[in-house]
Amino acid sequence: MKTAATNAANERSPVKRLEFHMSYVCNQDCVFCSESVRMRQYQKRPLSYKEMVETITRKRREGCEHITFVGGEPTVHPDFLKLLAASKKLGYATLLITNGAKLSEPRFAAESLPLLDEIVLSVHGSNSKVHDDLAQSPGSFEKLWKALGLIEKAKKRPFVLTNTVVTQKNINDLVKTINVLAEHPVVRHCLVSNLAPDGDALLHYDEQVVRISELGRLAPQLVEIARSRGKIIRFFGMPLCSLGEAWEASNDLYWDSRTNVERATSHGQVTLEDTWNYTPKRMRFFPDLCAPCPAREKKCWGVFRIYHKHFGESELMTFETLGSQESPPCPSR
Numbered sequence: 068m069k070t071a072a073t074n075a076a077n078e079r080s081p082v083k084r085l086e087f088h089m090s091y092v093c094n095q096d097c098v099f100c101s102e103s104v105r106m107r108q109y110q111k112r113p114l115s116y117k118e119m120v121e122t123i124t125r126k127r128r129e130g131c132e133h134i135t136f137v138g139g140e141p142t143v144h145p146d147f148l149k150l151l152a153a154s155k156k157l158g159y160a161t162l163l164i165t166n167g168a169k170l171s172e173p174r175f176a177a178e179s180l181p182l183l184d185e186i187v188l189s190v191h192g193s194n195s196k197v198h199d200d201l202a203q204s205p206g207s208f209e210k211l212w213k214a215l216g217l218i219e220k221a222k223k224r225p226f227v228l229t230n231t232v233v234t235q236k237n238i239n240d241l242v243k244t245i246n247v248l249a250e251h252p253v254v255r256h257c258l259v260s261n262l263a264p265d266g267d268a269l270l271h272y273d274e275q276v277v278r279i280s281e282l283g284r285l286a287p288q289l290v291e292i293a294r295s296r297g298k299i300i301r302f303f304g305m306p307l308c309s310l311g312e313a314w315e316a317s318n319d320l321y322w323d324s325r326t327n328v329e330r331a332t333s334h335g336q337v338t339l340e341d342t343w344n345y346t347p348k349r350m351r352f353f354p355d356l357c358a359p360c361p362a363r364e365k366k367c368w369g370v371f372r373i374y375h376k377h378f379g380e381s382e383l384m385t386f387e388t389l390g391s392q393e394s395p396p397c398p399s400r
């Protein structure tokens with residue numbers, strides 16, 4: 068397992084992960100979709116198969132060993148299966164981020180699962196009422212569960228992670244959601260995500276965002292639920308201090324450098340652009356209060372700037388000590 072120290076070293080090591088934004092359409096319509104603006108901008112400029120294969124071949128030559136298929140919804144791209152096969156042929160380890168709807172189709176699952184090493188399924192709630200409401204897609208929870216059933220029966224099971232974006236509409240169902248997921252034999256790792264202030268989430272930020280202190284209060288209970296079933300749990304987009312005694316479950320501590328390839332517009336031309344991320348600091352910053360905090364050196368990446376603009380820093384607290392996995396740090400106030 069990686070530690071904060073190994074992660075610090077990763078900032079300078081070669082980038083081996085490719086995040087390939089290959090689809091700008093989706094078969095669902097999640098209310099908090101962080102990609103909605105880019106999707107509206109580029110949905111009429113789908114990537115061709117030639118463009119995609121050239122990209123993954125070039126990035127493989129550059130040293131990438133792991134590819135994440137990102138959307139929109141990658142599985143609705145008509146050439147997804149072909150691209151997946153090409154990725155495997157090039158020697159990539161493969162990860163699909165998906166809402167699971169296509170994987171509920173037996174034929175699609177049979178063709179894709181043998182080629183997938185990891186899958187991240189978006190799960191918004193413990194039941195269809197909560198999940199379908201947030202996905203704005205009736206029947207989506209049923210499809211998700213059907214996909215999990217097909218994965219369970221598959222000869223070669225990929226490593227399955229789930230991602231639950233927390234909003235005001237599912238926070239009261241979060242404990243139940245993690246319970247249900249941790250119980251499932253296929254699910255190995257649960258990610259709980261603070262709302263990223265981007266896309267549609269930003270348009271309705273006040274109606275959707277959950278206070279980090281509220282989510283942080285639930286974190287130790289969620290960690291216990293996952294651990295008691297032998298599952299991993301991590302928290303995305305949360306300042307380390309907001310997780311309290313559950314700080315070691317911060318996803319900031321386990322983050323890998325990556326290169327993104329996605330649609331962009333340059334001098335009026337729609338193109339594909341490479342960018343590199345060496346830290347998970349996107350849209351986050353350190354308010355003045357963080358200056359003396361040792362966590363800042365050791366891998367906290369601060370708070371979302373927009374969250375801070377709305378709510379200030381009264382929920383943050385500096386750590387007196389950080390670094391020993393044996394003795395968790397104590398908040399100084």
Ligand code: SF4
Binds near residue numbers: 309369370384385386
């Ligand atoms: S005080 Fe700042 S640097 Fe320290 S843990 Fe909290 S957000 Fe991170």
